[in-house]
Amino acid sequence: MISPTNVVLGAASGMGAATAALLAPRGRLLLADLDATKLSEVAAALGGDVDTIVCDVTRQVDVDALVEATGTLGALVVTAGLSPSMARGQMIYDVNLIGAERVVRAFESIVAAGSAAVVFASMAGHLVTADPDIDAILDEPDAADLFDRLDAAGLDSDEPGFAYALSKRGVVRLVQRHASAWGAKGGRILSLSPGIIDTGMGQLEASNEPAMATMVETSPLARMAAAEEVAKVAAFLVSEDASFMTATDVLVDGGCVAVTGGIR
Numbered sequence: 001m002i003s004p005t006n007v008v009l010g011a012a013s014g015m016g017a018a019t020a021a022l023l024a025p026r027g028r029l030l031l032a033d034l035d036a037t038k039l040s041e042v043a044a045a046l047g048g049d050v051d052t053i054v055c056d057v058t059r060q061v062d063v064d065a066l067v068e069a070t071g072t073l074g075a076l077v078v079t080a081g082l083s084p085s086m087a088r089g090q091m092i093y094d095v096n097l098i099g100a101e102r103v104v105r106a107f108e109s110i111v112a113a114g115s116a117a118v119v120f121a122s123m124a125g126h127l128v129t130a131d132p133d134i135d136a137i138l139d140e141p142d143a144a145d146l147f148d149r150l151d152a153a154g155l156d157s158d159e160p161g162f163a164y165a166l167s168k169r170g171v172v173r174l175v176q177r178h179a180s181a182w183g184a185k186g187g188r189i190l191s192l193s194p195g196i197i198d199t200g201m202g203q204l205e206a207s208n209e210p211a212m213a214t215m216v217e218t219s220p221l222a223r224m225a226a227a228e229e230v231a232k233v234a235a236f237l238v239s240e241d242a243s244f245m246t247a248t249d250v251l252v253d254g255g256c257v258a259v260t261g262g263i264r
């Protein structure tokens with residue numbers, strides 16, 4: 001039997017790199033990211049049975065090549081993403097939501113008994129008010145008229161803040177939609193919603209949005225998390241210890257959403 005490959009997509013930095021370090025002792029590891037230089041640095045620091053492949057989640061050809069390079073799927077952790085300070089809204093949907101759908105669909109073809117995926121969403125997705133009409137649009141991420149439909153619903157699809165929160169809400173929903181197909185092959189799939197985490201992305205957003213400091217201060221743990229604290233949860237979720245967990249979102253936010261008042 002060919003031994004399965006564990007994949008981290010978004011492995012070049014932050015929580016992806018931290019998760020890669022935890023999965024490295026578990027067998028063959030394939031690290032993917034858009035950023036070739038940082039990806040090689042992360043892989044070199046880990047050593048062992050680690051391969052890298054450059055992959056842009058907005059490109060179907062890249063995602064198909066990643067699936068091909070994986071072979072038999074063990075764990076899949078998708079941390080690749082853009083935050084509001086990094087791009088315009090439509091680009092954020094393209095990476096966070098349309099890209100996630102592309103990756104989950106492509107990997108579905110190689111799900112086997114014991115495969116497990118975690119796709120990173122965000123606490124931001126828990127803080128938007130539920131609207132069935134918007135959810136119906138988010139539930140068809142690869143519709144050619146996605147942006148027109150969002151605009152027609154009164155949302156500016158190119159506004160980065162909305163795009164971030166809604167794309168992440170869409171990720172939570174897409175995992176739930178795909179879970180039965182994964183389950184039919186013996187696989188599991190979950191989303192993980194981090195709170196405010198001390199990575200390059202977290203620091204960038206905190207420096208551009210002063211309200212985030214208040215959110216941290218008023219949260220039950222009153223601090224940001226280290227990337228490793230979230231990576232440990234991702235590593236647990238793709239392990240056999242989480243064998244009855246699928247089709248759900250795991251919020252790792254130090255209690256932020258509970259005190260801010262999000263979706264219950």
Ligand SMILES: NC(=O)c1ccc[n+]([C@@H]2O[C@H](COP(=O)([O-])OP(=O)(O)OC[C@H]3O[C@@H](n4cnc5c(N)ncnc54)[C@H](O)[C@@H]3O)[C@@H](O)[C@H]2O)c1
Pocket residue numbers: 009010011012013014015016032033034035055056057058078079080081082083095099120121122123124193194195196197198199200201202203
């Ligand atoms: N840091 C936070 O506070 C925070 C909070 C909530 C959710 N998140 C989510 O967690 C995930 C990881 O965040 P992080 O803080 O580790 O961020 P990060 O910026 O350190 O890492 C994200 C990685 O995604 C890669 N990437 C970006 N666009 C890509 C593309 N098109 N194709 C492939 N790779 C691409 C980047 O090169 C980078 O290595 C993201 O999805 C983010 O939205 C982060």
